Amino acid sequence: MDFGTRLRNLREAAGLTQAELADGISAASYISLLEAGKRKPKPELVDQFASRLGVSVAELIIDQGDQEVDWSLNVAQVALSSGNLDDAENYARQIIDSSRDHNGARLAAAVVLIQVRVRQGKVEGVLDELERLFDDHPQAAPELRVRIGNEIVRVCFRSGDFGMGAQRGEEMLREFATAWPETEVVELLCLVASCHFHRGDTHRASELVTQALELAEACKSPKAMVQSQWQSSMLAESRGDLSLALHHITNALHWSKVAELNDVVPALNNNAARILLELPNPDLDQIHNLAEVAYIHFTSQNHSVPAAYACLTLSEVELLRGNPSNALMFVRKGLTELPKDVPGPRARLLCLEAKVLFKLGMVEESQIQLELALQHAVDMEPSKEVAVYWGEVARVFVEMGLQERAIDAYEKALSATAAASQEESKTLLGSKV
DSSP states (O other): OOHHHHHHHHHHHTTOOHHHHHTTTSOHHHHHHHHTTSSOOOHHHHHHHHHHHTSOHHHHHTTOOHHHHHHHHHHHHHHHHTTOHHHHHHHHHHHHHSSOOGGGHHHHHHHHHHHHHHHTTOOTTHHHHHHHHHHHOTTSOHHHHHHHHHHHHHHHHHTTOHHHHHHHHHHHHHHHGGGSOHHHHHHHHHHHHHHHHHHTOHHHHHHHHHHHHHHHHHHTOHHHHHHHHHHHHHHHHHTTOHHHHHHHHHHHHHHHHHTTOGGGHHHHHHHHHHHHHHSSSOOHHHHHHHHHHHHHHHHHTTOHHHHHHHHHHHHHHHHHTTOHHHHHHHHHHHHHHSOTTOHHHHHHHHHHHHHHHHHTTOHHHHHHHHHHHHHHHHTSOSSHHHHHHHHHHHHHHHHHTOHHHHHHHHHHHHHHHHHHHHHHHHHHHHHHO
8 A cells, every 4th residue: 555545544534634634734735646646745744644643653654565665765865865864864764664674675774874873973883783784684685785884984984993994895895896786886995995095095095996987987877976086086186186186076076966966065175175275376265165164064964084174274275364373273173173093184284283383483382283293194104195294294394494303204205105106016016916
């Protein structure tokens, strides 16, 4: 029995006309369309209809057919992708409250509810739940298994545990990737690449992003194109190829509009702001607006790492504007946002704070923060990204007049570059063998 038939039967059993059921909730014509099966119920209205009929929400939708279950699940997943978390949660709960479990819909709905929590920044205890779902349902549909797997890596990333995210993601790629849907594998590749990137292993990140780009092109999925182009932009920026980085981020923004992935636009805009900031004669007002909107979005969603990167952008803009006090405010906001064990962005923020403090004449405080930045840099694996970081540290030492410290930092930059190049050579040689 479909929703419309169930609604009509319960309305007639309650002795209500369509107008009486609709009064104060919707138009009577909407009830007519629902009962005729020409409209689907809005989640926020289902509860009101159930209350007026004197039944529970579960009783109102309990006899929905398999097609209705599939439809509700699809709506929940699309709402999640577009950033409409309320609709995603409401439709997922409808499925869980239903008596039917067509094609494992309840498990899929449970995953959607966890994904909603993650996107709301409520990650406490989520990783254990996801690992349990992954282990307890080995026979679940491949598209659902990979969705759980992707969420495991995403939670590791958002909590700052990049090492665990990279490890679990690599395990999944080795064991399951060939059996999982291509569009979801692209997401997994990009998530694992992002974990490697933030740990400082840009070489492995580049390998995974190359695979993601090729797979995204092959499967022609807008969502996959967004993810692979986005990660390609970040890697190109880390190499200093700003033109290529801007090209990739522009493509990612285009495909995000095609796919209506509204939730990722703030992050893409912040990445675009960082790239624009490094170009000659940057438009500081445009960059500030992009980063500020992104920061407001990230903090509202409790996304600490991207919020910290937005603060980094805002601080650098204020420094270029000649407002070191404002720059200090933003850099300290960024440090407050970050989880404790995220060495990459924390090192960059501390380095920038040292630079700002020096410009404000607070030399001793500047040196203290720079020493803290160096401690965090030690936690990062040797890579070209780390080499760039040591170069930034060296430039701060030069401004302070500490020439010997600057030389030492430059030598570390050269050492990190050499180590990264040696690792690349080993990988290439191994692939040829």
